[in-house]
Amino acid sequence: MEITTQEGLLGPLLLARSAIDRSAALRGDAEWFERTWTDGASRVVVVDDGQALIRRNGDGAALVLLPTADAPEGERYLLGVDAEGIAYFAVSAPLTGVAHDDSFNRIVAPLAPSALREGEPVAAGLRQVGPLLGDLDAGLLVYAVALEAWHSSHEFCPRCGSRTEVRAGGHVRVCLQDGSQHFPRVDPAVIMLVHDDADRCLLARGPQWPEGRLSVLAGFVEPGESLEHAVAREVIEEVGVRVVDPRYLGSQPWPFPRSLMLGFFARAVSTELVLDLEEIAEARWFSRAELLAALESGEVRLPSEVSIARRLIETWYGGPLTGDW
Structure with a gap:
């Protein structure tokens, strides 16, 4: 299923891809479910605390998808059916016999394909392998991880x-x-790149991040609040800047554990920074030249390509940037 929801956003949102029909009408059909589960063409992704088995696939990576006959015991979730009629399921069960990447719950850079050995599966999460997966596998893993997190x-x-x-x-x-x-x-969260009339963007870091690791601002939508009001509230609460004209650019699931990130640009009408130090340890305005120089020197590192934050920054900048977390 190819749906474009991020008009004007530079580059794809890597966790917002899918190649299956979610087949909601089939979820309550117990007879179809059991018949399809025993179909030799059906495939299963085993998910364990947000991780799945991954193998190298040329210059990228692929999910290890099992026939249902080889799937372990565990809760079963229907993910959907592809254009060829193949059904995909997730099973929540321990992954055995492989090394787990215990950095899953930390902010880490994606793995390079060279880090994956040919023919040797590893257990990894979306942060590590999201950019390496194709549309089908990325959509399956995001879906499976989100369902597992909710059920748990x-x-x-x-x-x-x-x-x-x-x-x-x-x-x-x-x-x-x-x-x-x-x-x-899902928990809706706004994520926004703030820019001013001098054509600068505002980047910040939380107290839990090391120096140099900067991103855009973000926060959860509160009960009874519109997305636009959430954008303005979060920015003034975190950095003391007033913004107007929030412009929606796209959304991406972020199942850590169950967020939906809704991306915006917002124009600042004040620029003095007054930080909420419980939320923000540092915030800085950057021109394009200043940001590029800071990235080239290693002074600043950007969010990884798997995040909508990276796409917002590159869209404002006008092209791809290097310098991942």
Whole structure:
């Protein structure tokens, strides 16, 4: 499925790709589900705490997709059906016999293809291999990781505390005590590149990041709040800058554990920085020449290509940049 939602954004959003039909109408068809599960053409991605088996594929990487007969025991989630009619499932189960990349829960640079050995699968997450995967595999892994993260925190009913069980191909959990249904949720978050009338952009870093690791501002949308108001509120709360004219550019799932990042440009009408030091350790205005010089010297490093933040910065700059986290 090819859908363009980021008109004007420079480059693809690497975690917003997909090549399957999510097949929502089939989720409640138990007979179809069981029949398709036993179909020799169906394939499974095993996901374990946000990681899956990855192998080298030429200059990129590919998911290790198992026949359903070889899949381990675990919760099953229907991911969808591709144009050729092949069904894809995720199974939440431990990955055994491979080394895990324990850096998954930290901000890390993507792996280079050379880091993956031919024919030797490794366990890795989206941050490491997202840019290396093709459209089908990227979409499958994002979907599987997001579902696994939600299910792992909803084993019990939020209303009565009783155990819940998976239904509808992994897209509903039903309380065994009161029958209430609970559906996977995402947390909307705005992420915005702020620019001023002098054609500078504002980059910042959180206290948990090392010096030199800069990105754009971001924050969660609050209850009862529009996206545009969230953009303005987050910017003034974090750096004391007032912005107007928020312009939407695109969105990308960010399943760490369940965010949807909604990307904006916003124009600053004040430029004095007053930092919320609990959220922002450093913030700086950059012209294009200043940003390029800081990247070339190694003084500044940008978010990786897997993030919408990188696309926002490169769109403002007008071309590709180097200097990943």
